[in-house]
Amino acid sequence: MSTSIVIMGGGPAGLAAGYELAKQGYRVTLLEKDKQVGGISKTVEKDGYRFDQGGHRFFTKIDEVEKMWNEVLEEEFLLRPRLSRIFYRGKFFDYPIKPFNALSGLGFIEAVKIIGSYVKVKIKPIKPEESFEDWVTNRFGYRLFKHFFKSYTEKVWGISTRELKAEWAAQRIQGLNLVTAVTNALFKQFKKNSIKTLIEEFHYPRLGPGQMYESMARAIERLGGNVLLNARVSRVNMQGKRLLSVDYVNGDGQEKSIAADYAVSSLPLRDLLNLMQPGLQAQVVEAGNLLKYRDFISINLALDKEFLFPDNWIYVHSPEVNLGRIQNFKQWSPAMVPEAGCSSLGLEYFCNEGDHLWSSPDQDLIRLAVEEISRIGLIDEKAVKWGWVVRVAKAYPVYDDDYQQAMPVIKHYLNSLENLQTIGRNGLHRYNNMDHSILTGLMAAQNIQGADHDLWCVNTDEEYHETMEAKPR
Numbered sequence: 001m002s003t004s005i006v007i008m009g010g011g012p013a014g015l016a017a018g019y020e021l022a023k024q025g026y027r028v029t030l031l032e033k034d035k036q037v038g039g040i041s042k043t044v045e046k047d048g049y050r051f052d053q054g055g056h057r058f059f060t061k062i063d064e065v066e067k068m069w070n071e072v073l074e075e076e077f078l079l080r081p082r083l084s085r086i087f088y089r090g091k092f093f094d095y096p097i098k099p100f101n102a103l104s105g106l107g108f109i110e111a112v113k114i115i116g117s118y119v120k121v122k123i124k125p126i127k128p129e130e131s132f133e134d135w136v137t138n139r140f141g142y143r144l145f146k147h148f149f150k151s152y153t154e155k156v157w158g159i160s161t162r163e164l165k166a167e168w169a170a171q172r173i174q175g176l177n178l179v180t181a182v183t184n185a186l187f188k189q190f191k192k193n194s195i196k197t198l199i200e201e202f203h204y205p206r207l208g209p210g211q212m213y214e215s216m217a218r219a220i221e222r223l224g225g226n227v228l229l230n231a232r233v234s235r236v237n238m239q240g241k242r243l244l245s246v247d248y249v250n251g252d253g254q255e256k257s258i259a260a261d262y263a264v265s266s267l268p269l270r271d272l273l274n275l276m277q278p279g280l281q282a283q284v285v286e287a288g289n290l291l292k293y294r295d296f297i298s299i300n301l302a303l304d305k306e307f308l309f310p311d312n313w314i315y316v317h318s319p320e321v322n323l324g325r326i327q328n329f330k331q332w333s334p335a336m337v338p339e340a341g342c343s344s345l346g347l348e349y350f351c352n353e354g355d356h357l358w359s360s361p362d363q364d365l366i367r368l369a370v371e372e373i374s375r376i377g378l379i380d381e382k383a384v385k386w387g388w389v390v391r392v393a394k395a396y397p398v399y400d401d402d403y404q405q406a407m408p409v410i411k412h413y414l415n416s417l418e419n420l421q422t423i424g425r426n427g428l429h430r431y432n433n434m435d436h437s438i439l440t441g442l443m444a445a446q447n448i449q450g451a452d453h454d455l456w457c458v459n460t461d462e463e464y465h466e467t468m469e470a471k472p473r
Contacts, residue, residue, distance in 0.1 A: 003261045003262070004258070005021050005026050009424065011424055011437070012038070012039060013266045016437075016438040018225060020446070030225065032231060037217045037227065038214070040394075050207055051344065054327075054392070058077070058209070073212055077203050078204050117141035130166055167404075231250055233247070234247045236277065238276050266426060269291055269422065290405060291402070291429055295391070298389070298391075301369070301385075305380075312328060313325060314326040323347055329343075397431055403429065424437045428440065432459050
């Protein structure tokens, strides 16, 4: 086809849109500012070790997404057992939370208080549910919330659980409460279609998630599209309600321009609105500038030890350390570690771009990470061979009061445009799972072909992501 499509952003959503459109014969040009595709789902490499920035499970209930994954990666798609736990008070607790495990680990007296707290909130729930704290407390009771939700959530977001909006909880952990958690624990052994079970395995590319997205980029090019790396969008040229072209700066510092019949963007909304010229109405730009993001640093370690612990990942709720989450890459895929007798970890620290942690020298961050994980007893620091720091900007869109004020204005403006759609986690400012981000890319491609999907509605009314229908025996 002669129709020209420009896709801004080479993360999962942008690549999915490009792949779908290239298959249909559209002239696709994808612009990615980084030197590799994948966005926050890319896999980075050092000395043969491969590191997933965040730990990305390939699990979905969306047939369309699963079909695409298998089509792209075929035999390189592994099925892996899942184990994730919470480290708190020097003990491991199951995650997702299993009430009997949690209560026994906290002790009899605290278990009684937790049950009492749950009964209390069932008799008199918090109304209205405005904050994350309100939402979780209404479903688990305050004491269980305090143990297993408060400290970790505040590490991730850097704000109080009273400031974080209930909308985030409703999107991410909808459908889970103490009753359903107990039901999962009690009836797991009955493999009937009517019983939901917590997922215990997932797919994963043999060489990490980047393998999926690098394969997708190659497929776009085989189909006649262009994937331009080190291509930073510098201006989005508008005429009224239509996008005319996109300017970008290439790796040599040259500015170029591409005319577009349609465009799809997974850029952070705040950035996109500031790039659109001529200037938008002041209230739209001001709304965009209200949006905030949370960033993180992955401190990647190579260790001279064959086996560390069985978990794929561990949430560190212990408030005495800044460490938030640990990825154990050999348990994701043995091929992530190239040397026999060795292992690797990704230690995640949540921060804001430009703050003290973000700006600390790499060697200081490596020392901090090794000291903290050793202090809580998960590794022996003598086993660490080397460390490597990767900073991940705009990983999490923040749901706060400013977000609630800004989004209606931004949505109204974007919905009025004729040939520009926004997709993905940052393009919709929604903390979507990877599969939901991909779905928005596929739907945007279908809209260009005549469909009428509302991308803002993706993942607003889904069941809890951690459960699935049990299969009959």
